[in-house]
Amino acid sequence: MTGSRRPPMFPLALVIPLVLAACAQAPVQPAAETPPAAAPKERAENLPNRELTGQILYQTLLAEIAGQRGNLGLSASAYLDLARSTRDPRLARRAAEMALHGRNLEQAVQATRLWVELDPESAQARQMMAGLLVSANRLDELQPHVAKLLEQEGGNLGDGLLRLNRLFARYPDKRAVLALVEQLTLPYVGMAEAHFARAQAALNAAEWPRGIAEADKALAMRPGWDAAVMLKAQLQRADSPEAAIETLRSHLAGHPQAREVRLQYARSLVGARKFPQARTEFQRLLGDFPGNADVIYAVAVLSMQLSDWTTAEDNFRKLLDRNFAEIDTVRLYLGQIAEERKQHDEALRRYAEIAPGEQYLAAQLRIAQLLARQGKLDAGRRHLQETRVPGQGERIQLLLAESQLLRDGGRTQEAYDLLAGQLAAQPEQPELLYESALMAEKLGRHDVLEVNLRKLIQLRPDHAHAYNALGYSLAERNQRLAEAEQLIFKALQLSPDDPFIIDSMGWVLYRKGDPAGALSHLQRAHSIRPDPEIAAHLGEVLWVLGRRDEARRTWQEAAQVHPGNEVLVEVIKRFAP
Secondary structure, three states, rough: OOHHOOEEEEEEEEHHHHHHHHHOOOOOOOOOOOOOOOOOOOOOOOOOOOOOOHHHHHHHHHHHHHOOOOOOHHHHHHHHHHHHHOOOHHHHHHHHHHHHHHHOOOHHHHHHHHHHHHHHOOOHHHHHHOOOOOOOOOOOOHHHHHHHHHHHOOHHHHHHHHHHHHOOOOOHHHHHHHHHHHHHHHHHOOHHHHHHHHHHHHHHOOOHHHHHHHHHHHHHOOOOOOHHHHHHHHHOOOOOOHHHHHHHHHHHHHOOHHHHHHHHHHHHHHHHOOOHHEEEEEEHHHHHOOOOHHHHHHHHHHHHHHOHHHHHHHHHHHHHHHOOOOHHHHHHHHHHHHHHHHOHHHHHHHHHHOOOOOOHHHHHHHHHHHHHHHHOHHHHHHHHOOOOHHHOHHHHHHHHHHHHHHHHHHHHHHHHHHHHHHHOOOOOOOOHHHHHHHHHHHOOHHHHHHHHHHHHHHOOOHHHHHHHHHHHHHHHHHOOOOHHHHHHHHHHHOOOOOOOHHHHHHHHHHHHHOHHHHHHHHHHHHHOOOOOOHHHHHHHHHHHHOOOOHHHHHHHHHHHHHHOHHHHHHHHHHOOO
């Protein structure tokens, strides 16, 4: 047992005069959450009238010396035996502390149970008992202890109810916790805090309607309570993000200074992808919190999302002068803004400032891509080859990026050879199998594509994109369409909201002669992500169904954003030259 695991010990010279006060030091709290109770007030302890005998002195010394030498099990046992014989709650507490330090949960429970029995009015004893029972997943024994703690709160009862759910944070059965919280709060249903605690437990248990009803009761008792409004919005978000947004918006209409509510409202707008409205709210918050780095960052990111490069850059630059935790992310964004403005030297400078860490690899990839776009493909490749990264995963990413540079530069065979050479050394590397398969398809090597993807499926049966790529390849070549549909169906089961897999399902249905069935899939895929290839497929199906104006509009809108996309250009040339 190492010294770091030992509890603080009394000097041996002080043990004798403190025989029955060996617990005078601050107790060690259990690892579990602290129950909802205020610090216990000074009170007279119910202590036994016992004479200090030689046996008591001997057992106390034995317990302390054992603990000092790291034998915490013996120390706890000796203190527990002594507490049982003397009926002294202080010794029971010391036994609990020693057992807890020795990570003997069952022994700690026994000692703390005795402590509660000997001093039933001790809030400290019940706090430790509650924490231990939660750690031991013994919720059935917990109710009387927490109920007593709530009784002892007195004038702090409201705060105790608000803290109630913290005690059960690590307990896995959230529905059982909800039932217990409802039971514990039954005597206090006339208080808004009791309904808040129930709503919070319902949120954790994913009982949304139940939680909303309790939040409404809390708000009826305390109208305009910011915390209850935010909790209600959290509960609504699972089933109706729009209802959650409206709850927050409505509250802010009557309480415009509710800053925390406004912050949650702004974040909800971001989640709903309502970026202009979200930026307006964050800019208002910026007026309230002009030095808040997180709000500055949010305004900058949203401005970047809206292509407002000036506002984005101004706010990101403010963060450079602060001790902002994500400073390399700020530099990465500033580099991207410089790229958008064709300020290539500035972009390269920003990327070069990024230190090894979370954003380092992304910065090196951007440097290589930027060099390639400037016509310096070989320089970009050299940069990737010379970049030093700590792990195999990062090295694979550098290799994949190099192959992408070659492919984008029209050197597809070299890109494939690069991947194939590395794959020979790592024949079961999933990303190499996948990317080399896609590169082989570009060269018409459908045999390689199928072999690699089937091997990947065997190694990673949950790799949705492997099933999708193989199924789509078959559908695109109008071969083995029934098998293609099965493969894409499997991919859709694994990743039901992926727009490219949804597009593949629509495309295989179209190839099978079911354009009406294909249309709904393609429309859904396009609504999630208006990718040019998805737009090409959707337009073709609309054309075949006789909806030619819609087809032209779909293609034209996509072509405005992606004027050089090969798939889009080809389909327009075929149908509407």
